[in-house]
Amino acid sequence: MEYKVMGPDSLNPNVKNTVNTLTGELFLRAFELQKEGKKIIFAHAGNPHALGQKPLTFPRQVMALCQAPFLMDNPHVGLLFPSDAIARAKEYLAMNPGGVGASSVAKGILGVRQEIADFILERDGYPSDPETIFLTDGTSSGVQKVLNLLIRNEKDGIMVPIPKYPLYSAAISLFGGTLVPYYLSEEANWQLDFTDLQKSILAARREGITVQGLVLINPGNPTSQCLTEADLKGLIELCIKETLVLLVDEVYQQNIYQDDHPFISARKVLMDMGQPTSSTLELISFHSASKGFLGECGQRGGYFELTNIHPKTVDELYKVASISVGNVSGQILMGLMVKPPRPGTVSYPRYAAESQSILDSLRLKAHIMTDGFNESENVICNFTEGALFCFPQVKLPEAAIAAAQEAGKAPDLFYCLKLLEATGLLTVPGSGGYDQKEGTFHIRATILPAEEDMPRIMDSFKKFNNDFMCQFRDSDNILPRL
Amino acid sequence: MEYKVMGPDSLNPNVKNTVNTLTGELFLRAFELQKEGKKIIFAHAGNPHALGQKPLTFPRQVMALCQAPFLMDNPHVGLLFPSDAIARAKEYLAMNPGGVGASSVAKGILGVRQEIADFILERDGYPSDPETIFLTDGTSSGVQKVLNLLIRNEKDGIMVPIPKYPLYSAAISLFGGTLVPYYLSEEANWQLDFTDLQKSILAARREGITVQGLVLINPGNPTSQCLTEADLKGLIELCIKETLVLLVDEVYQQNIYQDDHPFISARKVLMDMGQPTSSTLELISFHSASKGFLGECGQRGGYFELTNIHPKTVDELYKVASISVGNVSGQILMGLMVKPPRPGTVSYPRYAAESQSILDSLRLKAHIMTDGFNESENVICNFTEGALFCFPQVKLPEAAIAAAQEAGKAPDLFYCLKLLEATGLLTVPGSGGYDQKEGTFHIRATILPAEEDMPRIMDSFKKFNNDFMCQFRDSDNILPRL
Numbered sequence: 001m002e003y004k005v006m007g008p009d010s011l012n013p014n015v016k017n018t019v020n021t022l023t024g025e026l027f028l029r030a031f032e033l034q035k036e037g038k039k040i041i042f043a044h045a046g047n048p049h050a051l052g053q054k055p056l057t058f059p060r061q062v063m064a065l066c067q068a069p070f071l072m073d074n075p076h077v078g079l080l081f082p083s084d085a086i087a088r089a090k091e092y093l094a095m096n097p098g099g100v101g102a103s104s105v106a107k108g109i110l111g112v113r114q115e116i117a118d119f120i121l122e123r124d125g126y127p128s129d130p131e132t133i134f135l136t137d138g139t140s141s142g143v144q145k146v147l148n149l150l151i152r153n154e155k156d157g158i159m160v161p162i163p164k165y166p167l168y169s170a171a172i173s174l175f176g177g178t179l180v181p182y183y184l185s186e187e188a189n190w191q192l193d194f195t196d197l198q199k200s201i202l203a204a205r206r207e208g209i210t211v212q213g214l215v216l217i218n219p220g221n222p223t224s225q226c227l228t229e230a231d232l233k234g235l236i237e238l239c240i241k242e243t244l245v246l247l248v249d250e251v252y253q254q255n256i257y258q259d260d261h262p263f264i265s266a267r268k269v270l271m272d273m274g275q276p277t278s279s280t281l282e283l284i285s286f287h288s289a290s291k292g293f294l295g296e297c298g299q300r301g302g303y304f305e306l307t308n309i310h311p312k313t314v315d316e317l318y319k320v321a322s323i324s325v326g327n328v329s330g331q332i333l334m335g336l337m338v339k340p341p342r343p344g345t346v347s348y349p350r351y352a353a354e355s356q357s358i359l360d361s362l363r364l365k366a367h368i369m370t371d372g373f374n375e376s377e378n379v380i381c382n383f384t385e386g387a388l389f390c391f392p393q394v395k396l397p398e399a400a401i402a403a404a405q406e407a408g409k410a411p412d413l414f415y416c417l418k419l420l421e422a423t424g425l426l427t428v429p430g431s432g433g434y435d436q437k438e439g440t441f442h443i444r445a446t447i448l449p450a451e452e453d454m455p456r457i458m459d460s461f462k463k464f465n466n467d468f469m470c471q472f473r474d475s476d477n478i479l480p481r482l
Numbered sequence: 483m484e485y486k487v488m489g490p491d492s493l494n495p496n497v498k499n500t501v502n503t504l505t506g507e508l509f510l511r512a513f514e515l516q517k518e519g520k521k522i523i524f525a526h527a528g529n530p531h532a533l534g535q536k537p538l539t540f541p542r543q544v545m546a547l548c549q550a551p552f553l554m555d556n557p558h559v560g561l562l563f564p565s566d567a568i569a570r571a572k573e574y575l576a577m578n579p580g581g582v583g584a585s586s587v588a589k590g591i592l593g594v595r596q597e598i599a600d601f602i603l604e605r606d607g608y609p610s611d612p613e614t615i616f617l618t619d620g621t622s623s624g625v626q627k628v629l630n631l632l633i634r635n636e637k638d639g640i641m642v643p644i645p646k647y648p649l650y651s652a653a654i655s656l657f658g659g660t661l662v663p664y665y666l667s668e669e670a671n672w673q674l675d676f677t678d679l680q681k682s683i684l685a686a687r688r689e690g691i692t693v694q695g696l697v698l699i700n701p702g703n704p705t706s707q708c709l710t711e712a713d714l715k716g717l718i719e720l721c722i723k724e725t726l727v728l729l730v731d732e733v734y735q736q737n738i739y740q741d742d743h744p745f746i747s748a749r750k751v752l753m754d755m756g757q758p759t760s761s762t763l764e765l766i767s768f769h770s771a772s773k774g775f776l777g778e779c780g781q782r783g784g785y786f787e788l789t790n791i792h793p794k795t796v797d798e799l800y801k802v803a804s805i806s807v808g809n810v811s812g813q814i815l816m817g818l819m820v821k822p823p824r825p826g827t828v829s830y831p832r833y834a835a836e837s838q839s840i841l842d843s844l845r846l847k848a849h850i851m852t853d854g855f856n857e858s859e860n861v862i863c864n865f866t867e868g869a870l871f872c873f874p875q876v877k878l879p880e881a882a883i884a885a886a887q888e889a890g891k892a893p894d895l896f897y898c899l900k901l902l903e904a905t906g907l908l909t910v911p912g913s914g915g916y917d918q919k920e921g922t923f924h925i926r927a928t929i930l931p932a933e934e935d936m937p938r939i940m941d942s943f944k945k946f947n948n949d950f951m952c953q954f955r956d957s958d959n960i961l962p963r964l
Contacts, residue, residue, distance in 0.1 A: 012633060326782070
């Protein structure tokens with residue numbers, strides 16, 4: 001048949017130019033192998049529950065009661081639900097007349113926004129106004145609303161850290177703007193490189209791009225570093241000097257696996273800098289219950305907080321938010337994340353034990369995985385300071401690069417395909433949406449596989465990598481062991 | 483302070499040009515009056531649960547169990563949940579490893595898409611392929627994905643029925659396209675006017691617009707008519723002749739309040755037309771559990787089905803869907819809506835009684851409200867055949883129009899404000915986003931207020947309208963009573 005209107009050649013080129021990293025050859029092959037009976041370890045995406053992480057009991061008890069408020073009229077409810085979960089569900093139901101089935105105001109339920117403001121005050125020591133907080137269906141939805149407002153045409157540029165999280169490139173492409181890359185310094189543990197940042201701004205301007213905003217991801221994704229206070233301060237000063245809105249993605253702020261670089265919010269650093277700086281930077285901060293240590297990717301709840309944003313711009317954001325109605329139970333989940341059970345309550349001991357156990361296990365797995373990569377020939381990996389990922393560099397021998405070119409594949413994709421075939425471990429190559437410095441090759445893997453499987457996974461990785469390096473060893477090009 | 487980047491004057495004009503109907507004077511006044519202690523009847527939006535409609539028990543039992551699967555390990559679970567709800571929850575949890583906390587594939591859970599395909603087969607008598615079905619966070623989200631793909635620039639036009647549902651105008655504006663209006667015939671019970679349709683296409687083309695698609699809402703919103711099979715057939719022929727994609731919003735297909743014009747899906751009419759027609763029209767059909775008689779606006783679950791859409795275009799849609807991850811519990815809700823408990827199951831009697839009670843009550847309220855409007859001086863209202871709205875025309879006296887102009891307000895807004903002040907009834911004027919033929923004035927009200935309040939609401943409307951018409955009676959311009 002003919003496809004007269006929506007044929008693939010006549011679609012919006014902004015959509016066609018958008019790259020989807022999750023539909024390529026590697027993923028199709030993984031599903032094929034799975035069908036053939038091979039056990040696949042889906043370490044390609046930060047989807048914790050799919051990899052066996054159990055939901056936290058208390059938030060899910062409250063969510064269940066909000067779904068079925070009639071349970072609270074049942075005399076047996078106390079046999080299945082603790083009293084504080086019941087009390088909390090009643091609080092949320094009272095905040096939104098009609099409960100989870102009734103749409104809320106476009107900014108989200110006021111009571112939840114107040115819980116978030118309280119959390120920000122406790123975290124940073126500076127008050128937050130619930131009217132500057134918008135609840136979203138996760139960060140991807142919030143980022144899209146903001147970029148939709150910020151990008152007017154292809155001459156508007158948004159700076160994005162490389163290696164990058166593909167959400168940002170996809171959304172910029174979708175709205176027809178220009179991605180302006182800045183490179184993180186792998187040698188310096190993926191911290192910022194201010195010389196490169198400045199160069200990147202100048203280069204973009206020379207091409208006629210109006211650089212509008214800068215995206216920072218802290219802790220990094222896929223790079224997992226926690227930024228130092230000094231770097232954050234430097235970045236804020238740069239954004240003010242260069243007139244950029246700072247968009248800061250802090251969705252992994254509670255997933256920290258070391259004590260040298262604690263998480264510190266961009267907003268706190270800004271406020272610490274005092275007047276007039278603290279009221280000069282236009283800052284938008286994102287957080288999410290669909291990420292973080294709750295890891296509820298399938299439930300969509302997040303927020304962004306606006307600092308120093310013009311009130312009329314807030315109204316325009318409200319308009320965009322009104323068009324895409326959000327889900328109310330995700331809002332409640334976000335509230336439960338920022339206001340967990342306090343010490344002394346019925347559910348506190350269990351909540352504390354469960355969340356500590358998740359974070360302890362992630363910390364252990366960050367070590368096992370980073371160490372495993374670093375023990376592998378020609379592989380070097382910065383320690384996963386936070387978030388959910390390892391992003392090791394694999395120094396591919398010339399012979400492997402040549403073999404990849406012969407096969408018509410990017411060298412890192414070639415490596416990931418071989419890894420998948422040999423071990424069932426599904427990772428993503430740096431070239432598959434993350435990007436990397438020219439001539440370097442990386443893979444991204446989540447630290448999410450089960451703790452008990454992790455040693456075996458890293459052993460099989462090491463064995464595969466050893467075989468691979470042997471196969472393609474270039475006698476005149478042997479790299480030093482790390 | 484200065485707002486250097488995101489000041490209101492430097493934002494994306496597509497967003498600035500988007501009209502939000504829910505932040506205007508009328509709404510602010512309603513909230514003010516509520517704060518002052520006046521009882522406000524929020525009849526402005528189709529948000530059933532906010533107006534007291536209770537959720538259906540069975541879907542919410544399953545949703546609660548999916549939120550808290552650990553309940554099913556509790557020996558007392560049978561005291562709070564029936565066995566078929568437990569079985570159904572287990573089915574859904576098995577369909578998406580990791581449950582509601584794990585994100586699904588971008589098209590949505592395959593098992594739910596299969597349930598939808600089964601529902602379509604049962605409804606229309608023609609099979610549907612789950613691979614042509616995308617689950618969405620409600621229809622607004624689905625419509626935006628499709629329009630994003632279809633609209634390339636301001637020269638691309640999408641035809642929208644007037645009076646219209648503001649979602650469509652907002653989304654077209656957001657993506658920078660052009661809305662091409664076509665007028666429904668109020669005199670003919672809001673059915674299609676093919677002469678006007680043809681004129682509208684020609685007029686748009688004369689202005690250099692590429693007319694890409696046509697939106698149809700059936701049952702209508704805000705106009706509530708159910709389209710006849712003949713009109714649907716005529717429209718399909720028109721779309722084929724004029725090379726338009728047909729986007730059909732059928733979210734109220736189960737909310738039908740009369741027997742003369744049953745709902746019939748555009749897809750069934752197309753299939754009934756046989757080859758080659760049935761494989762010629764590019765058709766996208768939308769449905770939702772966030773609307774319909776479930777009325778779960780606060781939970782976001784919907785789908786669209788693609789008929790005769792190019793496989794590569796489906797891949798592009800998949801890309802757009804991958805960027806905005808959907809919520810999984812909304813997918814499950816959509817499944818529960820299309821596959822309710824069957825006769826003979828434990829939960830059937832209750833489910834059948836609850837859903838019948840909602841539909842019976844809506845049918846009764848549709849009559850009370852339509853009759854109440856028609857019994858009012860200078861007010862004429864087509865019967866609410868389906869959906870959730872009345873959209874009566876108010877023939878405003880010249881003196882009222884003059885008074886409105888003096889107050890600097892649209893005449894229908896002036897009327898709605900007076901109505902709100904006098905009775906607490908919050909409606910929306912036709913000029914507030916719906917549009918209407920030049921020189922006519924309408925108001926939109928939902929039929930959702932409680933059945934027991936409805937006679938009193940309509941009495942107070944009649945009293946207000948009578949007083950209003952007396953106040954502004956134009957001695958030389960008395961309109962005949964209907």
